[in-house]
Amino acid sequence: MKKWLTIIITICILISLYFFIQATDMNRVLSSVSRVGYRFAVLILVTGLAYLFATISWQYCLGDKRKEVSLGRLYVIRHIGETFTLFNPASVVGGDSLKAVILSRSGIDTKRAAASVLLSRLMMMASQLTLFISSFITLMFQMPALRLLDSNAHVAGILPFLSSRSKSLRLKMQTFLREVPPLIRENKKYMVLSVLFAVLHWIFGALEFYFILKFLNIDISIVQALVIDLGVVFFKTAGAFIPGQIGFEEYGNKIMLSIVGVNSDEVWITASILRRARQIVWIGIAAAFYFLFIGKKNQVNENQVNEEIDY
Incomplete structure (x- = not known):
């Protein structure tokens, strides 16, 4: 039943996107994409830095135990896990489990590996929610018109996604209360630094939208x-059961852009195309990471086991 519901929701969203695109001048969209040109590399760079800060936070x-695994290897493990999250029906649960398994094979105790992954995820969620609320409040003072938003058109559309996020948070908290408190009590200084780098992760991640809109000659603040x-992340979380969050992310892009006053369909579609293109690049990098570092090591281990059996 759940599988059919996922398929129906996906089809409905894709049909809606089709009609949106049909009403858009695609020649202008393609012109905007081509105008970005080599500056697309900037998007890869800022997201790469965002991933680096998330890795340091983790x-x-x-x-x-943080010195028992190199930052480079942790970066590879995190990126593979996050990419797996995009296509796994279990979403975050599957991606985080994969990270814990790979990390435990790198010499970290299994329980510590699992606890660190969970704690890192919660740090990300808490910092995201705090940063989103503070940014939105700041924006309300900068743009008084936001206080007059049509609740049916904008705010009401976001509430289900916030609700979904809070449900996910409650489920995570149950495990958090069992496994993580001792780790926090024993490493308070490190937890402060973890939060700091989690915040930097979100700030650098937001630079992607900042540069995309700047490249399209649209003035926007940080x-x-x-x-x-950060608002789009809520939509992606609500659509986590759909591989790649196809449709949900695009819908989130449109809603959040309109909230800050960017209502052009051409801009929305261009931004969505550029973000998907960036995602494809990083998916390719994750595949390379896996086959060069993780898959190769697994093959070596299997060969060693076979040799021992033969002996």
Whole structure:
């Protein structure tokens, strides 16, 4: 039943997107995409830095074990896990489980590996929610018109996604209360640093929207970019059961862009295309990481086991 519901929702969203695109001048969209040109590399760079800060945040969640695995290897493990999350029906649960398994094979105790992954995820969620609320409040003072938003058109559309996020948070908290408190008590200084780098992760992630809109000659502030990017994450979370969050992310892009006053369909579609293109690049990098570092190591281990059996 759940499988059929997923298929029906996906089809409905894709049909809606089709009609949106049909009413859009695609020649203008393609012209905007081509105008970005080589500057697309900037989007790859800022998202790469965002991933780096998220990795450092996770490293501090390992506490006194943080030096037992290199930052480079942790970056590879995190990126593989996050990419797996995009296509796994279990979403975050599947991706985080994969990260814990790979990390435990790198010499970290299994329980510590699992606790660090969970704590890192909660740090990300808490910092995202706090940063989104503070950015949105700041934006309300900068743009008084936001206080007059049509609740049916905008705010009401976001509430289900916030609700979905809070349900996910409650489920995570149950495990958190069992496994993580001792780790936090013993490593308070590292937890502060973890939060700091989690915040930097979100800020640098928001630079993607900032540069995309700048490339399209649209003035935007960092606060506006934060509101857009962090808001889109809520939509992606609500659509986590759909591989790649196809449709949900695009719908989120449209809603959040309109909230900050960017209502052009051409801009929305161009931004969505560029973000998907960036995602494809990083998916390719994750595949390369897996086959070069993780898959190769697994093959070596299997060969060693076979040799021992033969002996």
